[in-house]
Amino acid sequence: MKFGICSEIFKDWNDIPRTMSYVKEAGYDGIEIAPFTLAQHVTDIPAATRRMIVESARKADLDVLGIHWVLVGPEGLHINSPDEAVRSRTSQYLVDLAHFCGDVGGKLIIFGSPKQRNVHESLTYDQALDFTVESFTKVLPVCAERGVTICMEPLTHLETNFCISAEETVRLIERINHPNFRLLLDTKAMTFEKEGRPATIRRHAKHLAHYHANDENMNGPGWGEVDFGPIFDALKSVGYRDYVSVEVFKFEPGPEAIAVRSIEYMKRFI
Secondary structure, rough: EEEEEEEEHHHHOOOOHHHHHHHHHOOOOEEEEHHHHOOOHHHHHHHHHHHHHHHHHHHHEEEEEEEEEOOOOOOOOOOOOOOHHHHHHHHHHHEEEHHHHHHHOOOOOOOEEOOOOOOOOOOOOHHHHHEEEEEEHHHHHHHHHHHOEEEOOOOOOOOOOOOHHHHHHHHHHHHHOOOOOOEEOHHHOOOOOOOHHHHHHHOOHHHHEEEEOOOOOOOOOOOOOOHHHHHHHHHHHOOOOOEEEEOOOOOOOOOHHHHHHHHHHHHHHH
């Protein structure tokens, strides 16, 4: 098991080489890139910046894990909109994201995007599911070509009304049935899983490609009440050897404090 961290906590540094170097020094093995920290649209991130990311990661001996917060910038995108033109634009933007991810050496696209997946009032859940399958299926040949996997993230009912549990998300994954479309589990987002986090991890282990570590209070692991001992026990019991990445939503403590305290806490369980 390896540790990663998400890049948006370092946004104010506005310095890719410094960020990469610090992340490595803090003890992490990889970093996830949030494209919105570089440009509003991923297509506006120039080739020179993409090369800088690759070179900075190489110098720091750091893996670029992939990208997340992928639909923050563009307006009007929606994965299961009843409007075919909107779905088409969304699929094309995901293709652009897959190319960016591949260009910077990433392997994962984390798809959360709660607003851009909400079931429209004119649709049933199953209709939205059908549209979602259609939209992602268009993107997956490019993902396979670039060696990129889309990881669908279950989110809570407080954030969205589509794929609000691991079970619902796995239903989508099994419908799509493609090796480049898999599952991400997130500690905060599993707050309302009926069987609890460890059992959810064990139940859906065969689909699991990535894990986000945070607390219910939206801070980092070890910053709240969630006990990560049983979580890491579950990950180890299913043979999970991929990344556990720190993703927070409260940045006030500062990037150094978030990074150091989170990894020190997680290393207790490895």
